[in-house]
Amino acid sequence: MKIKQNFMLREIAGSWLVVPLGERVVDFNGIITLSETGAFLWEILEKGAGVDELVNQLLLEYDVDETTARADVVEFTSALEEGALLEL
Amino acid sequence: MKEFHQSLQKAAFEKGIPVYGGFELTTRCNLSCRMCYVKGAGAGKSNHELTANQWVELGRAARDGGALAVFLTGGEPLIRDDFKEIYEAFCRLGLRLTLFTNGTLINEELAKWLSQIPPAAVDITLYGASETTYRNLCGSGEAFHKAMGGLELLLKNNITTRIKTTVVRSNVHDYQAVQTIALSYGLEFLPSNLIHGNRITGIKNINDERLSPGEIYSFDLANLEQGVCSPIDLENIKGQYKDSPAMFCLAGKCSFFINWLGRLVPCNLFEKPYTVPLDVGFKQAWDLLRHQVTQIPGLENCKGCELRAFCPVCPGRLYLETGKFDGHSEYVCLLAKEKERMMRNINL
Numbered sequence: 001m002k003i004k005q006n007f008m009l010r011e012i013a014g015s016w017l018v019v020p021l022g023e024r025v026v027d028f029n030g031i032i033t034l035s036e037t038g039a040f041l042w043e044i045l046e047k048g049a050g051v052d053e054l055v056n057q058l059l060l061e062y063d064v065d066e067t068t069a070r071a072d073v074v075e076f077t078s079a080l081e082e083g084a085l086l087e088l
Numbered sequence: 089m090k091e092f093h094q095s096l097q098k099a100a101f102e103k104g105i106p107v108y109g110g111f112e113l114t115t116r117c118n119l120s121c122r123m124c125y126v127k128g129a130g131a132g133k134s135n136h137e138l139t140a141n142q143w144v145e146l147g148r149a150a151r152d153g154g155a156l157a158v159f160l161t162g163g164e165p166l167i168r169d170d171f172k173e174i175y176e177a178f179c180r181l182g183l184r185l186t187l188f189t190n191g192t193l194i195n196e197e198l199a200k201w202l203s204q205i206p207p208a209a210v211d212i213t214l215y216g217a218s219e220t221t222y223r224n225l226c227g228s229g230e231a232f233h234k235a236m237g238g239l240e241l242l243l244k245n246n247i248t249t250r251i252k253t254t255v256v257r258s259n260v261h262d263y264q265a266v267q268t269i270a271l272s273y274g275l276e277f278l279p280s281n282l283i284h285g286n287r288i289t290g291i292k293n294i295n296d297e298r299l300s301p302g303e304i305y306s307f308d309l310a311n312l313e314q315g316v317c318s319p320i321d322l323e324n325i326k327g328q329y330k331d332s333p334a335m336f337c338l339a340g341k342c343s344f345f346i347n348w349l350g351r352l353v354p355c356n357l358f359e360k361p362y363t364v365p366l367d368v369g370f371k372q373a374w375d376l377l378r379h380q381v382t383q384i385p386g387l388e389n390c391k392g393c394e395l396r397a398f399c400p401v402c403p404g405r406l407y408l409e410t411g412k413f414d415g416h417s418e419y420v421c422l423l424a425k426e427k428e429r430m431m432r433n434i435n436l
Binding site for chain 1 (some may be wrong): 089092095096099100103105107154156176179180181182183184203204205206207208246248
């Protein structure tokens, strides 16, 4: 899975958000707000990663058990898929 | 999303991050509106305008400083030969862009190009609903048809568009018709009838054109009466605002404006204080400006005034009215009195 091109992840005043760039505004005219964990996963997904890799990265970075991490990753990537933000 | 914007604004205000901004790409315009606040600012000096590269450098630096929602304005920004160059770079910076335009320079080719890399929104200002009104107010009757043509091209190309209007004596009779245009296309309508002075000549050329305070609020009241409005606790509001600081808006705290000369100012009403980001870098220019804003004199004449809650007074507006940040403007005082009267009428 990989985030589609032409999105920019930004941290502004303590908030994480994603802004569409250029032609991406045609199909996504808005802003995506993310939690800190969401931003962490987004950054990995910009380069491309599978569910297992995302779970492993979460386990390395955060004090969380695998079941919770996997559930969070699945929920996050499902939301991205639903928003048509991923290249599968 | 509204909650997100509110919390972002609060955090930016507290931390002094310039999340909102305006870029005045030019003061040139193909119209010549009688109440224009910019007209004359660049007369004979268009060669002083910043280059496209300089604007892009400023946009990038503002983005790095935390800018998120910005507008491109003028004058008429589309009048620049290099507008596309500036815009294309801006729309890749990670900003939410709004384009302010009179719409008259939008043709098939431009609308199609814009539709491929659209801004978050285009705000078209309509100055009336007929050739006659445009001729009297803007110096060109033909401009009405061009503006309407531009509007239709934007909509045909699925570009998010909003309608603004500036209500003055020469077009007040067209207000309902302009509103009807906006509604007929299902567009957000953003009217404004509070005109401030020209940045160069102050109020001397706009006095005949702007509505009196009484007219402004009878106008607002008429519009409010079409909707539902809850009673307002006026006495409580008065108590809350009577000792407000001189500048209690976002300007110079989390919003900025870069004028056509590349000067960073608190908002579009101000010619000074200013700093020059192209000389010292955006971050230093912003920090300096924030400090300078705190040095703007307090509103001595307004201290303890119970009408502050209803008053549009600010140092920028007073400067344009009186030539002083803390001058006395009868017009502004009357605006406050009339607004209080309007609020009382709502409560009746």
